[in-house]
Structure formats: structure tokens, C-alpha cells
Amino acid sequence: MMTETAHIHLSIPASSEFVVVARLSVSGIAARMNFTVEDIEDIKIALSEACTNAIQHAYDQHEGGGKKIDIHFILAGDKLEIEVRDTGVGFNPQGVISKKQTDASASDQFGLGLGLTFIKSLMDAYDIQSELGKGTVVKMVKYVSQIIPA
Amino acid sequence: MTVFTVLHDEVNQIPVLRVEGEIDLHTCPALSNAIGQVLEKPGSHLILNLDKVSYIDSTGLGVISVAARQLADHDGKVYAVCTQAHIKKVFELSGLQGKNVVLYDSELSISKSL
Numbered sequence: 001m002m003t004e005t006a007h008i009h010l011s012i013p014a015s016s017e018f019v020v021v022a023r024l025s026v027s028g029i030a031a032r033m034n035f036t037v038e039d040i041e042d043i044k045i046a047l048s049e050a051c052t053n054a055i056q057h058a059y060d061q062h063e064g065g066g067k068k069i070d071i072h073f074i075l076a077g078d079k080l081e082i083e084v085r086d087t088g089v090g091f092n093p094q095g096v097i098s099k100k101q102t103d104a105s106a107s108d109q110f111g112l113g114l115g116l117t118f119i120k121s122l123m124d125a126y127d128i129q130s131e132l133g134k135g136t137v138v139k140m141v142k143y144v145s146q147i148i149p150a
Numbered sequence: 151m152t153v154f155t156v157l158h159d160e161v162n163q164i165p166v167l168r169v170e171g172e173i174d175l176h177t178c179p180a181l182s183n184a185i186g187q188v189l190e191k192p193g194s195h196l197i198l199n200l201d202k203v204s205y206i207d208s209t210g211l212g213v214i215s216v217a218a219r220q221l222a223d224h225d226g227k228v229y230a231v232c233t234q235a236h237i238k239k240v241f242e243l244s245g246l247q248g249k250n251v252v253l254y255d256s257e258l259s260i261s262k263s264l
Contacts, residue, residue: 019174019175019176038236041239045205048175049207114212117243118207118240121243122243
């Protein structure tokens, strides 16, 4: 088993047309780690949701340049850790997690407020750190499924 | 990468939108516009053929959910064609599937059921 840790860093402009770039990148990384096709699809969605959140929420009302999303991939054996970092408006994590889904769907933004739900259900672990005015870091982990011999 | 396209058609007077490509934050406004144009005309149902959609996330489901809510006002539904397991899974996770959004395996099976 690969035990050496590899670190890949991707920085994308916080703009909708680059979400696909993040998705294609993680697809290649996950394939390299021997994730199943199904797991790769799950990871692609989770990362896209994190990027979408950063673009729609962190930077939506944010003035000035330098709007970017820094994505760190840490490949450690059968563990893929993804960190999605923005320097946008930030929020109170407790507030967002307890907020009713219907509130988000009433706004003019796309996504139903389902993004976090998808990250939760598609990844093995996740964590959100956010600070008002400083930005948000979403960390998520997925393990390569062990194939049990028949 | 497949270019995102939405083709408008009609089957038995029911509007059909055949979508191809990836539905994400960047492409969902185009899907939303296409659906909006179709829903301007009176009618009760919408067939959304997602068979050639290779990716969908919460942004696409948001657009579909808005369409389903609009159609529900006239007792209409969104009939979505999708056979790919990873696309179906997203619908299942979203909880959207059921009352106003129904998944089918083909356009033919929808027209037979209506």
C-alpha cells in the first residue's frame, strides 16, 4: 500500500466556470488512488458543492479582487482529504447547519440548500470552520473502500 | 468535454427538454432559462430527458425543484428520464423524487403512463 503522503494544491478563480476544473482534477486524483467509479462521482459532487457554496455565499456580496478558492488534496494511503478554502464573508457555522432547508430554496440562488446535505452523505467525514469576515474552510475525507474477497 | 445543450421538442403535446452535458452552477442558468421558456406556455407536464447528462448536483436539482413547484400549481409534474445510477442517486439523496418529480427509464415509458 502507498504510505507516502502526496499533497496537491489547486487554486481556482471563484467563478462558476471553474467548478468543472476542480471536478476534473479530483476525478483524476481519485482515479489515481483507485477509488471506485461510484466513489469518484460522490467525491466530484462533494467538491463541486463546496466550491459552489464558496462562489454563491462567500463571495457573492464580496467586493474587490482576489476572489479565489484554494483546494488542497492530501493523498495518504487509502485516505483522500480535501480542503476547500475561501477568504469570503464567512458565517456562523451553527446558524447554517441548523437553518431550515426551505429557507435556502426560497432565495434566488440555485441549489436548494442541499449542498451541505450532499457533502455529509457522500463523504466519510467533513468539517466546516468559518469566521465572519475571514472566510470558510470545508474539510472532507473519503476512504478507498476495501474490497472484501468473496 | 461535452458542450452543454438543451433541445426543445414535444411528444404527444407534452413539452420535452433533452439535456446533454454537465449540470452545475455554470450551466444551470441555461437549463433554468430553457425550462422557463417552456413553462410560459400553458400545459401541465414537463418531460426532462437527462439520459445524456453526465453530472448533476444540488444546483441542477434546485432548478428542477423550482419547475416542479410551478407545475404543481396546475397539477402538473416533472417527468425525468434517467437511467444512469449516479444521476439517480443524486435525486434519491435530494428527497426531491416522489410527488412532483417522477423518474422514468425512457420517454416511451412516460408517454405510456400518461
